[in-house]
Amino acid sequence: MLHREPSLPLVAVNLWYHVGSKNEKPGRTGFAHLFEHMLFQGSANVGTNDHFRYLQEVGGVANGSTWYDRTNYYETLPSRHLDLALWLESDRMGFLLPGLTAEKLENQRQVVMNERRQRVDNQPYGRAMERLFELLFPEDHPYRWPVIGWMEDIEAATLDDVRAFFSTYYGPSNAVLTLAGDFEPAAALASIERWFGGLPAGAPVQRVRAPLPPLAHAVRASMSDRVQLSRLYFAFRTEPFGSSGWWTAAVTANLLTDGKSSPLVHDLVVDRQLAQDVSAYVYPTEEVGAFLLVATARPGVDAERLADRIREHLDGLAAPAATASPRSALGSGLDGELERARRRTLAGIYSELQTLDHRADLLSQYTTFFDAPERAFHEAEAYEQVDVAAIRAFAAARLGPANEALLVVEPEGVRS
Amino acid sequence: MSAAPSSLPDRSLPPAPGRESAVPMPDFDRFATSRGVPVFVAPRAGVPLLEIELQLDAGGERNPAQRPGLAAMTASMIDEGSARRTGPQLSAELERRGGTLSCHADWNAARLRLQLLASDLEYGLDLLAELLYEPAFPQHELDRLRQQTLAELKRRADQPAAVADEAFAHHLYAGTIFAHPLAGNPAALDALNRDELLDFHHAHYRLERGAVTVAGDFDRARLATAIEAVFPASAPAHLDSRSEASAPGGPAETSTAGAPSRKLRVVVVDRPGAEQTELRIGHLGVPRRHPDRVGLGVLNTLLGGKFTSRINLNLRERHGFTYGASSRFVDRKSRGPFVVSSAVTTAATARAAQEVLGELRRIRTEPVAPAELDATRNYLLGVFAYGLQTVEGLSARLDEIALYGLPLDTPARYLAEVAALQPAELNRLAETHLCPDEALVVAVGPAEELMGQLQEIGEPELWSPSCAAI
Numbered sequence: 030m031l032h033r034e035p036s037l038p039l040v041a042v043n044l045w046y047h048v049g050s051k052n053e054k055p056g057r058t059g060f061a062h063l064f065e066h067m068l069f070q071g072s073a074n075v076g077t078n079d080h081f082r083y084l085q086e087v088g089g090v091a092n093g094s095t096w097y098d099r100t101n102y103y104e105t106l107p108s109r110h111l112d113l114a115l116w117l118e119s120d121r122m123g124f125l126l127p128g129l130t131a132e133k134l135e136n137q138r139q140v141v142m143n144e145r146r147q148r149v150d151n152q153p154y155g156r157a158m159e160r161l162f163e164l165l166f167p168e169d170h171p172y173r174w175p176v177i178g179w180m181e182d183i184e185a186a187t188l189d190d191v192r193a194f195f196s197t198y199y200g201p202s203n204a205v206l207t208l209a210g211d212f213e214p215a216a217a218l219a220s221i222e223r224w225f226g227g228l229p230a231g232a233p234v235q236r237v238r239a240p241l242p243p244l245a246h247a248v249r250a251s252m253s254d255r256v257q258l259s260r261l262y263f264a265f266r267t268e269p270f271g272s273s274g275w276w277t278a279a280v281t282a283n284l285l286t287d288g289k290s291s292p293l294v295h296d297l298v299v300d301r302q303l304a305q306d307v308s309a310y311v312y313p314t315e316e317v318g319a320f321l322l323v324a325t326a327r328p329g330v331d332a333e334r335l336a337d338r339i340r341e342h343l344d345g346l347a348a349p350a351a352t353a354s355p356r357s358a359l360g361s362g363l364d365g366e367l368e369r370a371r372r373r374t375l376a377g378i379y380s381e382l383q384t385l386d387h388r389a390d391l392l393s394q395y396t397t398f399f400d401a402p403e404r405a406f407h408e409a410e411a412y413e414q415v416d417v418a419a420i421r422a423f424a425a426a427r428l429g430p431a432n433e434a435l436l437v438v439e440p441e442g443v444r445s
Numbered sequence: 446m447s448a449a450p451s452s453l454p455d456r457s458l459p460p461a462p463g464r465e466s467a468v469p470m471p472d473f474d475r476f477a478t479s480r481g482v483p484v485f486v487a488p489r490a491g492v493p494l495l496e497i498e499l500q501l502d503a504g505g506e507r508n509p510a511q512r513p514g515l516a517a518m519t520a521s522m523i524d525e526g527s528a529r530r531t532g533p534q535l536s537a538e539l540e541r542r543g544g545t546l547s548c549h550a551d552w553n554a555a556r557l558r559l560q561l562l563a564s565d566l567e568y569g570l571d572l573l574a575e576l577l578y579e580p581a582f583p584q585h586e587l588d589r590l591r592q593q594t595l596a597e598l599k600r601r602a603d604q605p606a607a608v609a610d611e612a613f614a615h616h617l618y619a620g621t622i623f624a625h626p627l628a629g630n631p632a633a634l635d636a637l638n639r640d641e642l643l644d645f646h647h648a649h650y651r652l653e654r655g656a657v658t659v660a661g662d663f664d665r666a667r668l669a670t671a672i673e674a675v676f677p678a679s680a681p682a683h684l685d686s687r688s689e690a691s692a693p694g695g696p697a698e699t700s701t702a703g704a705p706s707r708k709l710r711v712v713v714v715d716r717p718g719a720e721q722t723e724l725r726i727g728h729l730g731v732p733r734r735h736p737d738r739v740g741l742g743v744l745n746t747l748l749g750g751k752f753t754s755r756i757n758l759n760l761r762e763r764h765g766f767t768y769g770a771s772s773r774f775v776d777r778k779s780r781g782p783f784v785v786s787s788a789v790t791t792a793a794t795a796r797a798a799q800e801v802l803g804e805l806r807r808i809r810t811e812p813v814a815p816a817e818l819d820a821t822r823n824y825l826l827g828v829f830a831y832g833l834q835t836v837e838g839l840s841a842r843l844d845e846i847a848l849y850g851l852p853l854d855t856p857a858r859y860l861a862e863v864a865a866l867q868p869a870e871l872n873r874l875a876e877t878h879l880c881p882d883e884a885l886v887v888a889v890g891p892a893e894e895l896m897g898q899l900q901e902i903g904e905p906e907l908w909s910p911s912c913a914a915i
Binding site: 036038110137138140255305327385 | 453454456457458459460461462463464465466467468469491492493494532533536537539540541542543544545560561562589592593595596597599600602603604605718719720721751752753758761762765766767768788789790819820823824825826827828829830831833834835836837
């Protein structure tokens with residue numbers, strides 16, 4: 030994908046591989062992410078640590094990230110160095126294995142184990158999402174394990190695993206390359222052809238398919254953690270990213286908790302002071318979506334009481350206006366709430382579109398998932414199409430007790 | 446697309462760059478209203494967004510000694526109700542327009558920051574003037590925010606990184622207002638009353654001693670007219686009706702915060718059973734306006750300010766002790782900290798600390814190779830444009846100019862100074878401003894393991910988390 034935007038002499042280079050933690054197997058988790066780290070360890074013509082060195086010494090900003098469905102690699106740099114980025118990306122796409130050593134793998138295994146400790150194990154509530162997804166997704170479903178993987182699986186990864194993963198998933202046929210920024214399209218195409226043209230396409234990758242219907246009945250669990258405030262994690266299965274049902278879920282999340290005047294923040298945090306914070310959001314996942322609602326209880330507030338009040342709001346949203354329970358403001362007046370959610374979402378979209386990184390990433394995303402890059406710059410329209418009726422129908426179908434997964438995190442017993 | 450290329454490219458060396466194109470400098474300007482309010486502007490057309498900030502000399506450094514948290518609470522209360530509207534009415538109206546308002550104090554300033562669609566310029570300025578001149582400070586909202594802040598302090602005590610930051614400040618700035626968390630401590634929050642907020646507001650929310658900054662898509666003449674209308678020549682009566690002599694909170698007690706400890710000090714904060722250790726190593730840095738500040742930015746970038754910096758490559762890529770390690774000089778009007786931060790494998794805490802101290806010593810004694818300086822210099826010169834992509838990025842630079850009274854052409858001066866810096870100067874800066882042998886080392890993790898391990902660095906003092914957090 031080529032997106033020209035020459036207002037600054039910068040170019041964003043963004044590469045998506047359609048492989049993520051969902052391509053792993055239980056017992057071998059965390060591999061897609063560990064592999065992402067190995068891609069920064071050099072290739073046939075690029076020394077260890079030289080990927081970052083080459084990019085940073087010309088003023089580039091670079092990183093990568095792994096998600097359930099995909100792994101991305103990206104850099105934004107002064108546009109005159111476009112060929113440098115293409116050389117680096119093509120060298121690791123085509124010639125990673127000659128640079129691979131057991132020593133590098135061991136080093137990055139230690140780095141990733143520290144990443145897991147820092148982000149998950151040594152964080153308050155750090156393991157909650159992992160536990161929640163075990164509730165939300167059945168045994169062997171590919172979203173059931175965390176992207177970063179289980180510690181013992183990270184420890185077990187071998188060099189052969191790295192080689193096999195590379196051969197299976199990192200060919201051009203499983204990748205999308207996007208440039209956004211200041212370049213001359215014909216020259217950029219010629220450069221792309223020069224660096225990537227000779228790479229063998231690789232065998233097509235069979236996409237993992239793992240759609241799920243709503244839960245059949247409510248599931249819940251509780252866990253204790255080194256925390257002082259209880260926290261609730263609600264999760265509901267939704268339609269997958271990009272579907273109209275997913276957009277409705279996204280608007281509903283913003284409608285409920287985006288901004289101080291949003292009904293849940295106003296009621297739970299400001300008015301009744303049951304919660305320290307509350308926020309709802311959706312996961313942009315490809316197989317099945319997830320609507321999440323997380324609320325931290327105020328000290329001394331019973332988690333069940335907070336959960337009940339949240340359910341009253343969700344019920345109020347689901348009920349037809351005429352018969353709505355007077356106990357929630359969401360029984361009526363949804364038009365105004367929707368207007369707020371839309372406007373703020375629109376402002377957020379404008380704001381995000383300012384950066385070349387984000388534009389490039391959107392183009393890669395819509396191309397990878399739907400082969401529809403044109404949808405990248407029409408997210409605002411997708412939001413605009415969601416109306417009150419759709420929100421009520423979504424709440425009735427998806428946010429009810431039958432589809433509810435709830436994890437309650439409670440403080441550990443009083444510490445000495 | 447065309448067929449495969451006729452010849453394979455030479456991959457053995459990085460390709461040569463194309464022709465350099467100039468980065469347009471941001472178009473910063475300033476003017477003053479008839480009442481003497483400084484207005485800083487950074488126009489950026491193309492995206493219909495605006496960012497407006499009222500910057501007031503009412504930051505945490507103005508906290509009275511007995512009231513840590515007063516500045517932060519006053520700022521948080523600003524949008525909780527005005528003489529005209531309740532807090533919920535204010536936020537509902539703003540948010541229905543798609544706007545976002547943040548009222549908070551950092552150490553340097555109180556900031557009423559508004560992001561909104563460009564068409565709402567006049568509405569936004571009206572709103573900010575209402576908040577500035579007519580806050581109601583409702584008692585029930587104060588009670589609520591007090592409880593919320595107390596709960597937030599509890600929650601921070603659960604977060605090892607936050608505990609480490611607070612313990613570091615607690616010991617580095619002992620005896621000054623900067624030793625406390627910005628949000629205050631439980632005793633001060635319990636005691637805080639509405640009159641203190643009113644007095645603090647009266648004394649320090651003076652726009653003529655602060656600034657208005659506006660970045661984004663606006664018409665200059667329309668902006669000037671609108672600003673003149675909301676911040677008129679004579680101040681609203683209630684602001685002038687009280688004497689300034691009753692003002693609580695003098696200038697910051699920075700003079701006492703200047704002396705580094707004479708020897709290396711090691712503090713362990715116990716977190717039993719922790720999976721990792723949060724490490725902080727550092728000492729006092731320089732005020733933002735220090736003439737060495739730009740050079741120190743280059744020094745820091747080379748040392749710990751980018752992925753390929755010495756400290757990150759050492760701790761992460763060479764030793765695998767951590768997911769990442771970085772250093773920074775924190776900017777304040779007074780001396781902010783210089784601090785190296787990392788979360789490391791507990792068993793390697795002492796080794797990681799030794800490596801950091803070793804890097805600080807090495808850069809003071811060994812000449813920096815010109816190629817290493819060039820790589821850092823070119824990084825900083827290159828990433829400069831990256832920060833200009835967004836209204837937020839422009840606004841951050843403009844806010845800094847307004848806050849510290851820097852020249853409007855600070856960006857161009859910065860680039861010129863970075864381009865001209867010599868390797869020998871880097872060593873001078875390191876010798877002058879890095880003090881590894883007088884550093885404060887804070888480790889938050891299992892004391893059982895850390896107390897013995899850290900003996901090799903210095904005699905560790907053991908602190909309980911509750912002390913560190915207060």
